[in-house]
Amino acid sequence: xxxxxxxxxxxxxxxxxxxxxxxxxxxxxxxxxxxxxxxxxxxxxxxxxxxxxxxxxxxxxxxxxxxxxxxxxxxxxxxxxxxxxxxxxxxxxxx
Numbered sequence: 001x002x003x004x005x006x007x008x009x010x011x012x013x014x015x016x017x018x019x020x021x022x023x024x025x026x027x028x029x030x031x032x033x034x035x036x037x038x039x040x041x042x043x044x045x046x047x048x049x050x051x052x053x054x055x056x057x058x059x060x061x062x063x064x065x066x067x068x069x070x071x072x073x074x075x076x077x078x079x080x081x082x083x084x085x086x087x088x089x090x091x092x093x094x095x
Contacts, residue, residue: 049063065079072095075090076088
């Protein structure tokens with residue numbers, strides 16, 4: 001009997017997160033990971049689109065991140081539902 005049922009963890013590239021094999025099953029179909037460059041672009045977009053004059057609800061969900069799947073990769077873009085501005089935050093250097 002194994003008293004230490006610890007499972008080997010795998011590291012996700014461009015992330016400080018590790019997962020077991022069971023946790024990774026179906027992972028690629030349901031989760032998107034932003035690179036550090038894409039995270040920095042998202043943070044800058046959020047700073048520019050705070051809109052303090054408008055009530056955004058309890059969780060402030062006026063910023064949406066959309067992922068477009070293409071034949072060369074996944075292209076993330078960010079959109080503000082208050083002013084309607086949309087911007088690609090893709091790190092094109094990884095294509």
